[in-house]
Amino acid sequence: MKTIIIGGGRTGKELAARLPDSVIIEKNPEKREKLEGLEGVEVVIGDGCDEELLKRVGLKDAGTFISVTGDDDVNYRAAAIAKRYGVPRIIVRVEDPEDRARFQDLGVDYVMFPTKMMANLIVDLMHPRKDDIDVPFKKILVPILDDNTVKRAFKEALLVASVARAEITVISSPDIERETMELPAREMGVSLRILKEDERLRDIIKRHLHYRGCIIIERVKEHLYYPDCIIIDQEELGFMDRLLGRSIVLKLIKCASRPVLVARTFRYYEQILAILDSSAVSESVGRYSLLLAHLCDASLHLLILENIPEVVEWIKRSGEKANVEIIENWVEGNPMIEVVREVKSGKYQLAVIPWKGTGVIRADLIKRIINCAPCSVLTVV
Template sequence: MQIIIVGCGKVGSALAAKLSNEDHNVTVIDTNAERLNHLTDLYDVMGICGNGTDYQILERADIQNADILIAVTYSDEVNLLCCVLAKRASACRTIARVRNPIYSTGRDYIRRELGLAMTINPEHAAAREIVRLLRFPTAIGINSFSKGHIEMFRFRVPDHSPLIGQAIKDAKILQTDGLICIAERGDDIVIPDGNYVVQKNDKLSVILSPQNALKFISDVGLKTDAVRNTMIIGCGEMGYYLAKMLLNMGIKVKIIERSRERCEILAEHLHKAQIICGDGSDEDLLREEGLEEMDSLVACTGIDEENIILSLYAKNKIRQKVVTKMSRLEFNDVIRSLDLDSVINPKTITTETILQYVRAMANSYDSNVETLYKIMDDRVEALEFAIHRNSSITHVPFEDLHFKKNTLVAGIYRKNRLIIPDGQSYFVPGDSVIVVTTNTGFDEIGDILETKVRS
């Protein structure tokens, strides 16, 4: 597809890198020539220096033939205007990053009236992700497939789990409730087979249905207690959205915010929250405000280093869950070595959400990938494929198919039911299929086989 990206900040740069690597024709527009040159030197993209609201700049980017325009500058208004101009000039689809809370209540109206394919608010999306993690505090991360009917649940094996010392093929709980599809031990990541023996502190990812999640969590020795209260340290826009969602769920919220002006605004809009004006990095203040009595803590100040220190300090004091907000996309190896509980990056969530839309759009052209997650620092891909009527690998038992190395069919969603596959399983038209692999570049279901067949 022909894609135009307006804005080469962290999100725009990440999108340009990933989309160009997926063989799309990418043109990037930015007013910063230095940033633009750096991006075009690194990736196979075309760069145009200028303002995306300038119609002549859009013409130079060949807007008339573009399939999609993505506006992710730092200005909501610039993003929206870029999309309006693009829609007037062509039949392309448009995506705008819109961050200001003033637009939040009318976001659907704006999207509909301006003809946008999508608007995304990074802070709101990150807050939703944190709520999902607090729903299952023992999860490190949760990815969703088949419109929420299937989840990939990532967790650390606890000390007394019945899984410890067992080969996956011998673990009774895994015969029906879920399938382990990724195993992490130290820096090693594998797509495990049935002979993989689980050890304490392994990080495992399992495919299961949301209905089976609580039972599975309990059976593998993880705590299932619901979060009853949360402490939020630093309450910018993400913290505000998070607090509002949690209060609506009946969860008690305590906010520690350094800015008195910000506290007054929060008090005006979050009547049920307890708001403390103070320094969230002050150990005495945290002790006075009952840190050790809290079920969960979300460190979301505007400084990554402060969030990391707060999270490490609170890790052994908070009862169930510590979530760390990160803004930078760099130093993934360092962050992973710190062994934080769960890390949320609004920019990464924004990038992945936009990529999912683009990939779904590409599906109508030359791919049957419905959803794609690049996880574990892009070392693993989790894909969802749609099985079409003309696929030549339907009704063939898996035991007769030769899957590529390090590739696992982790689940089949058929007629509102999750099927954990075995050797007798097979694909039928209409299936949604979850594939986990350390390979890259799969476009259609036939790519998972050693010998490519038409799919």
């Protein structure tokens, strides 16, 4: 399907060169000559916020709308028009990270922050990472993928991977177009590997699903693939569900020896809830929560169910060093009631909980959280 690009600067030109059957709209007529050298690209000089112009170039039939001008207001107005016409995928460039809320409220699918990406890159160059302690994940697996998952779990995987600079591996059914995954991954600077579903792969998954940590065998190299995190859509009924005859969300969480993120938010994390009890896993909950809050510029809310002053003080000290706002909430009533109430409050985009431990958070409470939470849930082992 056609791709419409607003903005003929360096970014827009590079995009158009890589995307066949695209239209690029540029306001400055002096850039026409450079843009017209792009093979298979229609160049239109005009205002990308002109609704009539957008209709003439095929907005109603566009599969992707990308606005990458250096003006956030222009990108917003252009994206709003595309949203009204029901373009399936909208990607925008936003210069000011403080401006992201209005783009998210508009319902933009993917928001890119070049200033934040550049700042992260420079910091990485100045302070090279020596180990995994500075990033929550390096390898993310999305094991169930169909048209709905592209819009849900895969989208959230891209958001997490873009801030953590992680690689994504997906299992895709044969009827899914690679472009629906490759384009947004490329635009967000995320490394993507696609494994197509086939009978042999299904047999391997079925045989190894029960093994601790052995979620998928990478079929080319014939050895186990160990992701740092698995991101799954709870509403998804993909080929693994059909294979096993029931939902595998809780089964994946139980079998995996690594974090599993049940995706529901599909937007940047602004407020993260960390649920802490007396189990040793709470330290890992604090670590993952801090790293994600730091990378996403989010505030971190601690829901503390038991007397764990050492863990809380460590999180607060680490949060101060990472410039993360920490809000404490010590629970005095019934932990199960208070946890469910807080999770269901709608204030958070992500809740982080321990999966295995000796504290008050047990399997039945975890199931309730996963089933009732309006936000995404990250389980930590």
